Amino acid sequence: MKKMADADNRWARNRQFIQDYGWSYIFIALPILIFLTFTLYPLLRALVMSFQTYHVMGSEWVGFKNYAYVFHRELFSKALINTLLYTLGTVPINIIISLGLALAIFQLGKKSQTFFKASFYLPAVASGVTISLVWLFIYDPMPEGLMNQFIHLFGFANVNWLGKVDTALLSLMFLTFLGGHGSGLILYLASLGGIPKTIYEAADIDAASTWSKFRNITWPLLKPTTLYMLVINVIGSFQVFMSAYLMTSGGPDHATTTIAYLIYQDAFEYFEFGVAAAESFILALIIVAISVLQFKYMGSDVEY
Amino acid sequence: MKGEIKDLKGASFYIKRGLIYMVLILWSLFTFLPLYWMLVSSFIDPNSSASLQFTLVPKEFTLASYSYFFTFNKNVLRWLFNSLLISGVVTLANVFFASMAGYAFSKLRFPGRNAFFWTLMSSIMIPGQVTLIPLYILVVNVFNMSDTYFAIILPGVVSVYNIFLMKQYMTSIPSTLIDAARIDACSEFGIFRKVIFPMAKPGVAVMAIFTFVGQWNDFFWPFLVTKTSTMRTIQVGLSSFKFADSTQFGPMMAGAVIASIPMFILFFALQKYFLQGITIGAIKG
Amino acid sequence: MAKIIFDHVTKEFVDDKKGRVKAVDDSCFTVEDQEFMVFVGPSGCGKTTSLRMIAGLERQTSGNIYIGDRVVNNLHPKERDIAMVFQDYALYPHMTIYENLAFGLKNLKTPKLEIEAKVKRASEILGLGDLLERRPRELSGGQRQRVALGRAIVRNPKVFLFDEPLSNLDAKLRVQMRVEIAELHKALGTTIVYVTHDQVEAMTLGQRIVVMNRGVIQQIATPDNLYNKPANMFVAGFIGAPAMNFLNCRIEQKHFVIDQDTVFGISQEYQKLCKPLIGREIVLGIRPEDIYDPHLAPNLKNPGTLHAAVKVVEKLGAENLFYFDRAGVTVTARISAQSRVMAGEHVELLMDLDKVHLFDKESGMAIR
Ligand SMILES: Nc1ncnc2c1ncn2[C@@H]1O[C@H](COP(=O)(O)OP(=O)(O)OP(=O)(O)O)[C@@H](O)[C@H]1O
Ligand SMILES: [Mg+2]
Numbered sequence: 008m009k010k011m012a013d014a015d016n017r018w019a020r021n022r023q024f025i026q027d028y029g030w031s032y033i034f035i036a037l038p039i040l041i042f043l044t045f046t047l048y049p050l051l052r053a054l055v056m057s058f059q060t061y062h063v064m065g066s067e068w069v070g071f072k073n074y075a076y077v078f079h080r081e082l083f084s085k086a087l088i089n090t091l092l093y094t095l096g097t098v099p100i101n102i103i104i105s106l107g108l109a110l111a112i113f114q115l116g117k118k119s120q121t122f123f124k125a126s127f128y129l130p131a132v133a134s135g136v137t138i139s140l141v142w143l144f145i146y147d148p149m150p151e152g153l154m155n156q157f158i159h160l161f162g163f164a165n166v167n168w169l170g171k172v173d174t175a176l177l178s179l180m181f182l183t184f185l186g187g188h189g190s191g192l193i194l195y196l197a198s199l200g201g202i203p204k205t206i207y208e209a210a211d212i213d214a215a216s217t218w219s220k221f222r223n224i225t226w227p228l229l230k231p232t233t234l235y236m237l238v239i240n241v242i243g244s245f246q247v248f249m250s251a252y253l254m255t256s257g258g259p260d261h262a263t264t265t266i267a268y269l270i271y272q273d274a275f276e277y278f279e280f281g282v283a284a285a286e287s288f289i290l291a292l293i294i295v296a297i298s299v300l301q302f303k304y305m306g307s308d309v310e311y
Numbered sequence: 312m313k314g315e316i317k318d319l320k321g322a323s324f325y326i327k328r329g330l331i332y333m334v335l336i337l338w339s340l341f342t343f344l345p346l347y348w349m350l351v352s353s354f355i356d357p358n359s360s361a362s363l364q365f366t367l368v369p370k371e372f373t374l375a376s377y378s379y380f381f382t383f384n385k386n387v388l389r390w391l392f393n394s395l396l397i398s399g400v401v402t403l404a405n406v407f408f409a410s411m412a413g414y415a416f417s418k419l420r421f422p423g424r425n426a427f428f429w430t431l432m433s434s435i436m437i438p439g440q441v442t443l444i445p446l447y448i449l450v451v452n453v454f455n456m457s458d459t460y461f462a463i464i465l466p467g468v469v470s471v472y473n474i475f476l477m478k479q480y481m482t483s484i485p486s487t488l489i490d491a492a493r494i495d496a497c498s499e500f501g502i503f504r505k506v507i508f509p510m511a512k513p514g515v516a517v518m519a520i521f522t523f524v525g526q527w528n529d530f531f532w533p534f535l536v537t538k539t540s541t542m543r544t545i546q547v548g549l550s551s552f553k554f555a556d557s558t559q560f561g562p563m564m565a566g567a568v569i570a571s572i573p574m575f576i577l578f579f580a581l582q583k584y585f586l587q588g589i590t591i592g593a594i595k596g
Numbered sequence: 597m598a599k600i601i602f603d604h605v606t607k608e609f610v611d612d613k614k615g616r617v618k619a620v621d622d623s624c625f626t627v628e629d630q631e632f633m634v635f636v637g638p639s640g641c642g643k644t645t646s647l648r649m650i651a652g653l654e655r656q657t658s659g660n661i662y663i664g665d666r667v668v669n670n671l672h673p674k675e676r677d678i679a680m681v682f683q684d685y686a687l688y689p690h691m692t693i694y695e696n697l698a699f700g701l702k703n704l705k706t707p708k709l710e711i712e713a714k715v716k717r718a719s720e721i722l723g724l725g726d727l728l729e730r731r732p733r734e735l736s737g738g739q740r741q742r743v744a745l746g747r748a749i750v751r752n753p754k755v756f757l758f759d760e761p762l763s764n765l766d767a768k769l770r771v772q773m774r775v776e777i778a779e780l781h782k783a784l785g786t787t788i789v790y791v792t793h794d795q796v797e798a799m800t801l802g803q804r805i806v807v808m809n810r811g812v813i814q815q816i817a818t819p820d821n822l823y824n825k826p827a828n829m830f831v832a833g834f835i836g837a838p839a840m841n842f843l844n845c846r847i848e849q850k851h852f853v854i855d856q857d858t859v860f861g862i863s864q865e866y867q868k869l870c871k872p873l874i875g876r877e878i879v880l881g882i883r884p885e886d887i888y889d890p891h892l893a894p895n896l897k898n899p900g901t902l903h904a905a906v907k908v909v910e911k912l913g914a915e916n917l918f919y920f921d922r923a924g925v926t927v928t929a930r931i932s933a934q935s936r937v938m939a940g941e942h943v944e945l946l947m948d949l950d951k952v953h954l955f956d957k958e959s960g961m962a963i964r
Contacts, residue, residue: 023670027655028422030499034415035427037408038469045446045466046434052445063452108338111331119332124586125578126339130346132574132585134528136546137567140553141349144560153348186342193586246438249530253550270440275535280444287440294438490653491686495700495747496674505699509690 053284061280073285083286085261086269087293089176093265094244096180102236104184105191106229110221112192113199124196128189135249142182143169143254169255172262179250179263191236198232199225234305238298245294266290346571353377353568357561376561380569383552383562386540390548391569397460397533397544398526401467405522408469410515413477414507418489428478431471447535462536463544467526473518480514481507517584524574545570598664598677598754598787600627600650605659607645607811619645621811623659627789632781634802635791638834642811643791647757650789652676663755674704679748680757683764685740687732687747693719694728697746718746721783738769745780758790762797774800795835799823807831829879829960832953838884838917838928840953845880847873852880852952855923860900863949869963870954878963881953884917887929888946889937898949904929909939918945 057073059066077083112123130138145153146168155165168178202225210220248267251257257264257272264272266286274283356375381387415421416428446466456462484507492502508515530546537543543551549566578585607620620642627633635643648654649661652673661668668676679700687696694715701711719725722742732740741761748756761777762770778801781788792798798805799819807814807822807830814834815827826832832840846853847870852860862870887902888894904920904927911933918929918937929945937943954963 019670023655026670026672031415031419031421031424034411034419034503038412038431038471038474039427041466041469042431042434042471044449046437046442049442049445049449050437052449053441056445108335111335114328114331121586123335123339125582127342128585129575129578130342132524132578133346133571134530134546134574136528136530136550137349137571138345140549140563140567141345143553144352144564145345145348147560182345185345188342242438246440253553267440270443274444274447280448283444284441287438287443291438291441295436298436485684485686487682487684487686488688490648490651491680491682491688491747492699493653493673494651494678494680495751496703497699498703501703506688510688 053287056280057284057288059281061278066281069281073281074289076282077285077289082261082264082269083266086264086266089261089263090245090247090265090267092176093180093247094241096177097183098237098240098244101183101188101240102191102233105188105236106195106233108188109192109195109199110225113196120196124189124193127192130186131189133186136253138182138186139250139253142178142250146178146254169263170259172260175255175259175262179254182250191240194232194236195229198229202228230305234301237305238301241297241301242294245290245297349564349567352561353565355561357559376565377569379559379562380552380565384540384548386543387545387548387566387569389541390543390545393460393543394527394545397463398523400460400464401526402519402523404464404468405470405473406515406519409473409518410477410481410508410511411503412469412474413481414503414511416474417478417481418484418486418507431474434471435475443535450536457536458538458542460542463533466532467529470522473522476518477511477514481511484510513584513587516581517587520577520581520584524577527574599629599662600755600787600789601625601660601662602646603660603662605646605649605656605661607642607649607654608657618811620649620656623811623813625806625813625816627787630785630787632778632788632790632801632803634798634805635789635808636793636795636798636802636805636834637808637814639793640810641808643793643808644759646808647680647759647789647791650676650755651678651680651757676755677753678755678757679751679753680759681744681748681761683760685732685744685764687740687743689732692729692731693724693735693743696732696743697728697750700747700751714750714752715746718749721749721780722746737765738773741765741769741773745777749780749784754786756784756786756788758788760792761790763792763794770797777801795837799835807834809834825962825964826953827962829881829955829962832881832955832962836883836885838930840881840883841925841927842955843880843882843923843925843927844877844957846877847875849874854880857903858922860947860949861898863898865950866952866954873963877957879955879957879960881955882947883951884928884930886948886951887918887927887931888948889931889935890944890946891936892932892934893946896946896948896950899946900949902927902945902947903942904945905942906937906939909937 056066058068058070060069060073108123108127112120115123147153147155148165148167148170149155150159150165152168154168158166166174168174206224206228207220210224215223246267247265248271251263251265251268252271255263257268267290270283270286270290273279273286351369353376354369354372354374356371356373357379358375412431416424450462450465451457454462456465488506488510489502492506497505528546529544530550533544534547534550537547540548549563549570552563552566602623602625605620605623606618609617609619611617623642623646635646637643645654649656650663652668652671652675656669663676663678688699691699697715697718698711701714706714715728719728722745724739724742724746727735727739727743732743735743741764744761758777762773765773774797777790790797790801792801799822802819804816804818805822806816809830815822815831817825817827822831822835826835826840829842833842843854843858847862850862850867852862854860888896888899893899902922904918904922906918906920907926908919910917910919913933915933916931916935916937918931919926920929921927931937931945955961956963
């Protein structure tokens with residue numbers, strides 16, 4: 008008798024649970040399933056792979072050999088340095104450009120704001136392939152190349168922009184300065200709009216200079232946005248692949264081989280899945296470490 | 312006296328304004344230049360010597376480059392169709408599944424909600440390169456889906472980022488509406504379909520647009536999992552053109568124009584959503 | 597028919613920060629069929645939670661809830677034959693007023709013609725006739741409130757639940773809607789449970805009132821009894837504005853002794869009550885409106901004299917509020933506006949000794 012009552016109770020409780028929460032779990036079921044198959048499983052698999060030498064039929068366990076190889080590999084250090092240079096050379100400048108543009112646009116009327124927002128955002132709608140091809144064209148090494156024509160105006164000699172070790176990486180960096188500020192600009196504008204006017208009025212009463220107002224009010228209050236942009240852009244720039252693949256194929260002499268491109272090559276050109284997996288984990292660790300550092304350094308007085 | 316001071320202030324104000332406008336217009340022209348150049352060069356005859364001369368106003372206007380691009384590979388139209396189909400399906404799936412999950416995470420209380428949510432969110436932090444290889448093996452070797460629409464679509468059916476977007480957006484919908492709907496004898500799915508979803512439409516529209524553009528512009532994954540020419544997307548097809556013949560810049564630019572024009576049209580038509588959308592996604596609170 | 601019974605109902609929330617919170621603690625009461633019952637209490641006392649448990653929007657941690665003759669513990673809101681009006685109205689912004697009113701009926705698969713008839717009738721009752729094609733954002737606060745009421749009415753439920761329905765309206769509209777709700781109750785003859793933290797609303801609308809504090813029911817009584825016979829110091833202090841004055845007091849043979857110059861004789865009525873308490877410290881409560889200016893006082897059977905150094909006089913129009921210190925507490929007196937007493941004066945005020953309330957010092961319970 009008691010057993011049956013217990014079973015009844017359990018059944019009632021289960022029914023109650025399904026009634027209360029069933030739909031919640033149905034709503035999130037597909038994302039969870041997708042996560043398990045297309046993120047978690049590959050992640051674990053990649054971890055295993057990074058300790059193996061991959062063969063289609065049964066991989067071979069090699070311990071830390073892949074990691075040891077990567078650490079001693081000159082090309083990897085070179086790719087790391089290239090990626091770092093690329094990041095240092097693009098992210099801060101692009102953030103400053105976005106901020107500068109936002110500060111300028113913010114002073115204008117509503118209609119002008121919308122107009123400039125739209126025009127600066129437009130290039131972001133073009134695909135990476137498109138942008139890469141257009142710039143490939145602009146950087147054409149012949150004297151007829153657009154960039155070369157441009158520097159001829161100032162009397163400079165022809166440059167093989169993408170073909171020379173000195174200029175290849177710089178050229179890839181330069182193209183990010185023209186375009187792609189749309190979303191940063193809009194984020195900054197939104198945060199600028201969120202700063203109460205009364206703060207500036209108080210500063211005006213204290214006769215603060217424009218610079219002092221920027222330094223002491225605007226900049227600190229924009230810090231969360233800056234931090235967000237920094238983290239997002241650094242992560243993005245550490246994964247830069249498209250321009251290296253489509254414009255230079257990592258060359259010349261690996262001058263534009265970024266980590267992401269190296270991983271691609273190892274995996275899909277040389278089918279060294281184990282090495283590529285090890286490299287990808289190192290990349291992931293670097294990205295996480297940098298993000299954490301940024302939050303620690305910049306985020307200490309940022310309220311979220 | 313008073314009037315004079317006012318006038319002086321006005322003058323410096325207008326000078327400043329004028330300077331700001333000048334800088335902004337110059338800079339935006341600067342950023343437009345590559346795209347403008349793309350458009351101009353696409354109208355030049357691929358075989359003429361003028362094809363590389365820089366001119367602000369196009370010297371000639373022919374559609375020769377376009378016809379060259381379309382004849383270079385008979386599948387160009389098919390690529391456009393593929394891109395449209397794939398982007399459309401991915402967008403629809405995200406509209407449906409991401410908004411459902413966003414609703415559950417923002418408005419429903421259930422055991423494990425936070426744990427599930429943060430588990431999903433953690434995948435934003437994982438760089439794509441890490442999961443790429445096993446994902447490739449899984450889709451191509453295990454599921455045997457190489458060269459199918461499924462292979463391209465499946466991993467993008469619901470993006471964690473979109474779930475986050477929808478959660479942020481739906482948090483602002485008052486919870487009492489859900490209570491009211493429950494009292495009004497609405498089923499749980501009915502609440503989502505008849506109350507939450509219609510109210511979240513502006514947010515959903517933003518998400519849909521960004522998903523569509525993102526998928527249309529995506530290159531790497533479709534490039535990895537497609538082998539035959541007929542299964543390529545327009546981006547992959549366009550990139551293959553580069554390797555086919557890198558001296559034919561005119562047709563290449565024509566292709567670039569064709570690949571980006573739909574997005575530009577979308578942008579101009581739905582500008583409002585684009586410009587709003589970015590701020591919804593920024594992590595706040 | 598539609599009685600509501602709470603049988604030892606407890607609701608615990610697990611809060612991220614505070615841990616377990618008992619929002620409703622072992623609550624027992626019965627709302628009779630067709631009764632207008634009001635829940636009142638300070639913010640966070642569990643009024644809304646109790647109401648939501650009746651509605652089925654929240655599941656109790658333990659105990660049973662009955663509506664009519666059924667245990668409704670496991671029933672969906674839609675199976676409970678209830679309707680609810682929310683504080684923020686909770687109108688669906690993307691639907692017209694007509695669709696808002698019809699939504700519930702549609703979900704119940706009511707035939708279209710019947711829906712039309714019911715919506716029409718409800719909108720006539722509430723004077724919403726020409727607003728049906730508008731959307732909620734095009735209505736004023738009062739009109740939205742009416743739509744929210746209408747949405748409940750069309751369902752023709754056995755029980756109406758109201759959660760602070762008037763608190764978003766301005767003072768004038770609030771009074772008007774209060775009257776309308778009272779009339780509605782008479783007209784419809786349904787059971788109503790009404791949550792408010794406004795005691796005027798509670799006293800004017802409620803046939804009976806449940807006073808809650810920190811999840812615990814303090815007293816269930818008619819408005820009169822709540823005012824005249826509060827069960828404990830919390831109820832005594834919560835009902836009535838300004839709040840009742842509480843003075844520490846020792847009971848002697850024939851006197852309440854508050855301090856050296858504040859000693860009152862114990863009147864006939866209280867003597868039996870006080871006999872066992874002689875020598876004990878208790879709390880004596882007196883309402884501000886039971887203190888008088890001697891020149892204006894009615895004929896009191898048992899007046900007690902209260903020496904007051906008036907600190908502040910607040911003029912409210914019909915009456916003045918006096919504040920003065922006595923035995924370490926600030927006492928409030930509500931005196932007719934004709935009084936000439938000014939701030940800073942030393943005066944003698946009269947207290948109606950038949951109206952004092954006695955409370956146990958430790959438990960705060962009324963001594964009766
Ligand atoms: N979903 C919840 N999760 C955690 N705690 C809750 C939840 N809902 C209510 N509480 C807590 O339960 C207690 C009672 O809340 P309730 O909303 O019933 O109060 P209330 O009497 O309606 O107050 P108010 O007059 O402010 O509306 C409060 O302490 C509240 O913090
Ligand atoms: Mg409440």
